Amino acid sequence: DAKTTQPTSMDCAEGRAANLPCNHSTISGNEYVYWYRQIHSQGPQYIIHGLKNNETNEMASLIITEDRKSSTLILPHATLRDTAVYYCIVLPPDTGRRALTFGSGTRLQVQP
Amino acid sequence: DAGVIQSPRHEVTEMGQEVTLRCKPISGHNSLFWYRQTMMRGLELLIYFNNNVPIDDSGMPEDRFSAKMPNASFSTLKIQPSEPRDSAVYFCASSSSRSNTEAFFGQGTRLTVV
Numbered sequence: 001d002a003k004t005t006q007p008t009s010m011d012c013a014e015g016r017a018a019n020l021p022c023n024h025s026t027i028s029g030n031e032y033v034y035w036y037r038q039i040h041s042q043g044p045q046y047i048i049h050g051l052k053n054n055e056t057n058e059m060a061s062l063i064i065t066e067d068r069k070s071s072t073l074i075l076p077h078a079t080l081r082d083t084a085v086y087y088c089i090v091l092p093p094d095t096g097r098r099a100l101t102f103g104s105g106t107r108l109q110v111q112p
Numbered sequence: 113d114a115g116v117i118q119s120p121r122h123e124v125t126e127m128g129q130e131v132t133l134r135c136k137p138i139s140g141h142n143s144l145f146w147y148r149q150t151m152m153r154g155l156e157l158l159i160y161f162n163n164n165v166p167i168d169d170s171g172m173p174e175d176r177f178s179a180k181m182p183n184a185s186f187s188t189l190k191i192q193p194s195e196p197r198d199s200a201v202y203f204c205a206s207s208s209s210r211s212n213t214e215a216f217f218g219q220g221t222r223l224t225v226v
Contacts, residue, residue, distance in 0.1 A: 034214075043116075043203050043217030044155070099145050099168065100205075100215055102155035 004088045009107040012082075018075040020106050022088030025069040031092050033064060035073045036100070037084040044087065044102070047073065078110045116218035118204050124224045130192040133221045136185055137206030145205040145215065146179055146189050155203070161187065162209060194225045 005023040012018040024033065034049040048055055048062045050071070055062045061074040075082050087105040091098055117136040125131050137144050145160040159169040161181045169179070176195070181187040191198055201222050207215040 038155075041220075043205070043220055044215075045217070046214035049214070099157045099160045101157060102147075104154060 004090055004103055006086075006088055006103065006106045008104065009109065011109050011111055012075075012078045014080060014110050014112050015077055018073075018078040018082065018108060018110070020073040020075075020086050020088075020108065021070065022073070023070045024088070024090045027068050027090050028092070031090045033062065033068075033071050034089045034091060034100070035060070035062065036087045036089065036102075037082075038087070038105075039081075039084040044100075047086075078108075080110050080112060082108065083110045084108060116204055116206050116216050118202075118218035118221050120221060121219065122222045122224075124226065125194055127195055127225055128193045129225075130190065131194045131198075131223060131225075133189040133202050133204075133223070135187045135189070135204030135218060137187070137204070138216055139185070141206035141208050141216075142184065143207045143209055143215075144181060144187050145207075146187070147203040147205065147217075148200045149203065149220075150200045158189070158202075191223075194223075196225045199223055199225050 032049050032051050035047040036044045038044045048057055048060050050062045050064055064071045085105040085107050087102050089100050119134045143162050146158040147155050148158055149155045158171045159179045160167055164181045179189045201220045203217050203220045205215045205217040207213055
């Protein structure tokens, strides 16, 4: 599985957009980019995933560069409840047969 | 659906005792994962099952750890004998083997071995 690189920590002001980058320069053509987050003391929570095109759902937007070597997770209006560790993970299709491998992630602190 | 259910939520046990952690996956999911989380090592995959069959147990630390999935709705992770270094939060997750579906995690079991 492709390795990912994320900043260790980031701060964001409440109400502003949080942009979390992820580098995955060794990603293969059929591998998806997944984002999960873990709020303190809870289990990880799925946020969004994508292959080539940008994706948006009720939680966030995912922007994947044209060469697919990096991506950015965007929380459009961060709230204090978005304070969490965010994990970027690359996986091939058929994820039911493959396990998520978590790196260190980015610790996002949303400031009031 | 109630989501992935783990029990107990907290467990304190003495070194040398047997510990059994339990997980009920989401109905209809056929993949189940066990993870361990510590401050030092982060989230580590221990083992995962597909259709009740263990697929990869390379993350199981040693023979003291064993996991079973007797049917599609139940799995256990057993530590015998337990040691203080096993203290961690253990998470169970499940997913469907349809392509590109997300995994759902339980709330975890916080294990303390004294």
